[in-house]
Amino acid sequence: MGILLEMAKEVAFTRPRDETIAAFEALALPMERQVYYVCLNMMGDHLDAQDCAQEALLKAFRAFPGFEGRSKFSTWLYRIATNVCLDALRRRNETVSLEVMRESGWEVPDGAPEAYERLEESERRRLIKQALSELAPDYRAAMMLVDLNGLGYQEAAEVLEVPLGTVKSRVSRARDAMLKILSRQPELFPGSARHKGERRENHEA
Amino acid sequence: MRHDPFESLLEQHLSGVLDAEEREELETHLKECPACRLRLNVLEDCRRINEEDEVPATFSSSWRHKIQEQEEFPMKKKTPGWTKWLAAAAAVALVLVGTLLTGNELDRALGRRTQEGAQAPEGGIGFYSSINSRAGTGEDMATYQPAPDAAEPMMWAAETATGKEAQGLKIIRRISMTSATRNFQSDYEAIRNALGTAGGRIENADIRTAGNGLRTAYLTLRLPADQLDTFAGMLKTLGNLEAFSESAEDVSEQYSDTDSRLRTQQAKMERLMALLEKAVSVEDLISLESAIADTQYLIDSYTGQLQGIDSRVNDATLTMTLKEMSVLDTAEASQETLWDRIFSGVSHMWQLLRQWAADAAVFLAAILPIITIIVIVFLIVRAIIKRRIKK
Incomplete structure (x- = not known):
């Protein structure tokens, strides 16, 4: 990687346009799937994902001569893609309820783990994606990098440009929130707490 | 309810670095803690969330096209102020x-x-x-x-890449090139024919026509790694080579890591199978079955990862941008x-x-x-x- 980076930088500074493009492509092409998936997991649908992924790669290309190799190219590219998505989400101006992130104290409803295991894999993925889109963007980004893309905490911290401890706490809270959201899917978790609670209330009434 | 010690065990389990003792501890806990079981299942599904998501076929050529069309040439940001000027x-x-x-x-x-x-x-x-x-x-x-020296590191990288391959290391090779041609159609056909001879395939081809009627083809080709140099050499003879860049990514470490994890799981599987034969009580059978299922899952996932690396090592990727050149560029000296x-x-x-x-x-x-x-x-x-x- 080191040699390649040196070559790429040399090319970016001294050679004509086409050489820069080729050098950038050589580094970015192995990453394009990951970039796309980062955007897909952040934005939640293919249309926005493609827009954001393209914008990210274009931005990266424009900034390429300024890329100094202080972080890995992949980390740098993840950072640009994540920021493009966070900006796009801000523009979209969706209000995400922070309530679920703040609540503490929560029990897994009876039967929920078993019900989850019985679900089809594609159905489980759909539920996770749904829950992911309900997380606040900063938390979604942290969980996306660590749990979906399998980055280490250290690298995720470099991508998000926040301290290591912040990433760890965001990931941890995002996981809790995701489990909370998942266990509130009444049709999928027949024994969910809310159901039981309602039933109990009915009994009392 | 917090499960901090177990959360870190879960994370280590997901990255496959638990030893037998820790694993036993985790398994005992999972049996009596539905919350952690759910957490583990969800996190495992998270890792594979994009398995069914196809990247649109046009994505690759589309961003490469956008980069080509970039009007402004990438430059470092200039700091204003007359002293700088x-x-x-x-x-x-x-x-x-x-x-x-x-x-x-x-x-x-x-x-x-x-x-x-x-x-x-x-x-x-x-x-x-x-x-x-x-x-x-x-x-x-x-x-x-x-x-002239600038070309040397590139050659050196390529040589070490092939040299390393001889030692059984895993190298993923990529070449990216841009050429301009006046015989667009025939060169395009020539590329396709040569690719067929080399035993490669077109992964993606996108041809766009610009406002001035000139075409540009964005090709992503996959071909056996040992054919890459010959094939690239042939491509260089088409039209005017404008840019050429080559990369060799060494994934040997990643490969051997995954390989040793696979071996560990396989050895464990053998032990589990031996235990299964000796098991008498129903309870033992059930817990063994569940351990076997987990192990099998890990074996499958590592095998899949290794196959993925192998396929990328065996098949090199060549991305080519073929630009049609105006006939103006090719005026013969005699009829100026x-x-x-x-x-x-x-x-x-x-x-x-x-x-x-x-x-x-x-x-x-x-x-x-x-x-x-x-x-x-x-x-x-x-x-x-x-x-x-x-x-």
Whole structure:
């Protein structure tokens, strides 16, 4: 990687346009799937994902001569893609309820783990994606990098440009929130707490 | 309810680095804690969330097209302010004068370049055409690689890549190139035919027509790694090669990591199977079955990862941008029109400009040590002056 980076930088500074493009492509092409998936997991649908992924790669290309190799190219590219998505989400101006992130104290409803295991894999993925889109963007980004893309905490911290401890706490809270959201899917978790609670209330009434 | 010690065990389990004791601890806990079981299942599904998501086939060519269409050339952000401009002007003047003064000297010393005018036939008319025809036959390439040394690390990288492969290391090779051609259709066919002979396939092909009617093909080709060099060599002969870049990613470490994890799980599987034969109680059978299922899952996932790496190592990727060139670029010297001459005049100036840029780069590199010394002296002097002022 080191040699390649040196070559790429040399090319970016001294050679004509086409050489820069080729050098950038050589580094970015192995990453394009990951970039796309980062955007897909952040934005939640293919249309926005493609827009954001393209914008990210274009931005990266424009900034390429300024890329100094202080972080890995992949980390740098993840950072640009994540920021493009966070900006796009801000523009979209969706209000995400922070309530679920703040609540503490929560029990897994009876039967929920078993019900989850019985679900089809594609159905489980759909539920996770749904829950992911309900997380606040900063938390979604942290969980996306660590749990979906399998980055280490250290690298995720470099991508998000926040301290290591912040990433760890965001990931941890995002996981809790995701489990909370998942266990509130009444049709999928027949024994969910809310159901039981309602039933109990009915009994009392 | 917090499960901090177990959350870290879960994470280690997901990255496959638990030893037998820790694993037992985790399994015991999972049995009695539905919350952690759910958490583990969800996190495992998270890792594979995108398995069913296809990246749109047009995505690759589409962003590459956008980059090609970029009007503004990527530059470092300039800091405004007249002092910066003044400094920039001084630097430019230095390079300009320096290159002019030393450039010819250097060339003569190296015996590298003969006087260009000497090769032209008599009279002014033939001058540009002779330059232009030279440009078509290799001189073009030479000026695209201003410093001959610049090509060396690239060759070195390629050599070590093939050398390493001989030692059984895993190298993923990629080549990216851009060529301009006037025989777009026939060259495109030639690429497809050669690809067939090399045993490769087109992963993605996208042809776009620009406003001026000229076409550009964005190709992503996969072919056996041992055919890559021959194939790339053949592509270089089509049209004018404008850019070429090669990368070799060493994934040996990743491969052997995954491989050893796979072996661990396989060994564990054997032990579990042996235990299964001896098991008597239903309870034992159930827990063994569940352990076997987990292990099988890990074995499958590691095997899949290894196959994925193998396929990327065995099949190299070549991305090619083939641009159609206007016939204007290819005027024959014998039937020169006014336009041809204007065109070759402009392209000659362009050649000179690039030559000059190359010279400037050499000059800059040459004076770097001197500049370093000046900066060091300046810093020392400044430090001394500051100290005096304090006193």
